[in-house]
Amino acid sequence: MINSLYPMTTETATSPTATSEQPRGLSADPVISVRDLETHFFTDEGVVRAVDGVNFDVHPGTTMGIVGESGCGKSITAKSILQIVEAPGRIVNGEIQYRRDAGSGETVNLLNYGANSESMRSIRGGEISMIFQEPMTSFSSLHTFGNQIDEALRLHTNLSKNERFELGVDWLARVGIPNPTQRMHEYPFRFSGGQLQRAMIAMAMCTNPKVLIADEPTTALDVTTQAQILDLLQRMQEENDMAIVFITHDLGVIAEIADEVTVMYLGKVVESGPVHNFFDDPMHPYSRALLTSIPSMFTLSRERLPSISGSIPHPQNRPSGCAFHPRCQSYIEGTCNIREPELVSVNEDQDVSCFLYEDQ
Numbered sequence: 001m002i003n004s005l006y007p008m009t010t011e012t013a014t015s016p017t018a019t020s021e022q023p024r025g026l027s028a029d030p031v032i033s034v035r036d037l038e039t040h041f042f043t044d045e046g047v048v049r050a051v052d053g054v055n056f057d058v059h060p061g062t063t064m065g066i067v068g069e070s071g072c073g074k075s076i077t078a079k080s081i082l083q084i085v086e087a088p089g090r091i092v093n094g095e096i097q098y099r100r101d102a103g104s105g106e107t108v109n110l111l112n113y114g115a116n117s118e119s120m121r122s123i124r125g126g127e128i129s130m131i132f133q134e135p136m137t138s139f140s141s142l143h144t145f146g147n148q149i150d151e152a153l154r155l156h157t158n159l160s161k162n163e164r165f166e167l168g169v170d171w172l173a174r175v176g177i178p179n180p181t182q183r184m185h186e187y188p189f190r191f192s193g194g195q196l197q198r199a200m201i202a203m204a205m206c207t208n209p210k211v212l213i214a215d216e217p218t219t220a221l222d223v224t225t226q227a228q229i230l231d232l233l234q235r236m237q238e239e240n241d242m243a244i245v246f247i248t249h250d251l252g253v254i255a256e257i258a259d260e261v262t263v264m265y266l267g268k269v270v271e272s273g274p275v276h277n278f279f280d281d282p283m284h285p286y287s288r289a290l291l292t293s294i295p296s297m298f299t300l301s302r303e304r305l306p307s308i309s310g311s312i313p314h315p316q317n318r319p320s321g322c323a324f325h326p327r328c329q330s331y332i333e334g335t336c337n338i339r340e341p342e343l344v345s346v347n348e349d350q351d352v353s354c355f356l357y358e359d360q
């Protein structure tokens with residue numbers, strides 16, 4: 001097995017594409033619906049509720065941005081979708097409904113397939129692929145990059161060996177790696193951090209996925225390359241109606257690429273809705289705090305940037321009631337520290353979990 005994250009399978013997946021008569025974008029049926037997802041780590045020190053009842057939809061041809069501070073459960077949510085959570089982590093509840101065929105109303109709950117089942121292996125790395133936050137650990141050091149991309153293409157396409165090689169070269173060139181033919185014969189340790197990240201993007205995109213999960217895909221890249229990669233993702237999305245789940249700390253990137261935003265705090269969704277609502281009318285105090293902590297173009301370079309007051313609690317010391325209450329500017333004594341707010345629709349598109357909107 002070359003790439004340990006995407007194990008071998010003999011089943012070949014095809015990606016049906018949407019026809020022009022079908023609704024597109026946010027009005028189309030979701031390709032992925034995550035419902036009540038809970039993924040916990042059973043450690044010697046206790047249970048870490050890394051993902052604690054997460055819900056969101058991702059529509060074909062659109063980008064769902066997932067934001068939140070470090071440790072809030074973004075990567076574990078992404079890994080749960082592909083069932084690649086490492087021990088001692090385990091998905092303990094929920095559904096991941098996946099619409100394999102855009103034309104049919106049928107969905108399958110991916111969690112009904114075992115993590116190592118033939119069906120899951122045929123989907124993972126093919127129809128649903130992922131750009132990992134740590135590219136270094138996602139490649140095998142024992143095989144050349146060419147062998148690893150060949151393996152992905154062999155499992156998920158019907159291309160010949162020569163065609164697979166040519167496509168690998170083509171993808172390395174598309175992500176901006178010089179001398180792509182030569183690089184196909186090199187081992188990943190010969191790649192710089194930024195080149196590895198780009199090679200990982202090539203690996204994730206080469207199978208023409210219906211859903212791309214991109215976990216901080218551009219953090220190791222300079223701004224020019226980052227802009228090129230975002231451009232490439234957007235072009236792929238337009239051409240193939242690809243849905244993207246885009247995880248990032250960078251709200252500037254979210255403004256550029258996302259159609260919808262899901263804000264997470266301590267394993268839960270605290271707000272979700274269209275990207276313009278998030279920037280123009282953020283409702284949850286945590287969303288507002290995130291937005292005021294980003295640099296404005298008018299901030300003088302020597303001025304200190306505001307940051308969210310307090311620090312994120314350790315997941316094993318989850319505050320009672322609303323987990324954000326110790327850091328919240330709008331904290332209501334006797335309510336927020338006692339009861340846990342539910343995620344509810346406050347208008348047609350926006351969901352928020354906060355007692356400020358209980359009456360709405």
Ligand SMILES: Nc1ncnc2c1ncn2[C@@H]1O[C@H](COP(=O)(O)OP(=O)(O)OP(=O)(O)O)[C@@H](O)[C@H]1O
Pocket residue numbers: 041043048050068069070071072073074075076077086087088089133315
């Ligand atoms: N192997 C593990 N064992 C125990 N806890 C873990 C393990 N992996 C992740 N966690 C915990 O799960 C929680 C969510 O982690 P996750 O990696 O999803 O955060 P994140 O939102 O992606 O953060 P970042 O922005 O830093 O990437 C954290 O509290 C983390 O400590």
Ligand SMILES: [Mg+2]
Pocket residue numbers: 074075076133215
């Ligand atoms: Mg992460």
